[in-house]
Amino acid sequence: MSRARRNLLxxxxxxxxxxxxxxxxxDVEVPLVTLTTxxxxMCVGGAxxxxxxxxxxxRGT
Incomplete structure (x- = not known):
């Protein structure tokens, strides 16, 4: 698996x-899992x- 594909996945x-x-x-009241998490x-995954x-x-060009 190429590095580009691994990063994308x-x-x-x-x-x-x-x-x-x-x-x-x-709605979950767990201190570590909140809406902000x-x-x-999503932001960290977008990078x-x-x-x-x-x-x-x-690589394609």
Whole structure:
């Protein structure tokens, strides 16, 4: 698996996990899992996904 594909996959999985937390864990009263955690995970997941897309685009040209 190439580095670009690995970064893209890792970013998508992290983004999806954050989206799930943001959508479905808003009512949960657990100190470590809050609405903000989901948003942060989506932002953190977007960075490797964007890097993977960038690396794939640069490799293709």
């Amino acid at each position: 890792e970013g998508i999985v992290t983004f999806t996990a954050g989206l799930g937390l943001w959508l479905f864990a808003g 989901g948003v942060v995970m 490797p996904a964007a890097a993977g897309l960038w690396q794939a685009a640069r």
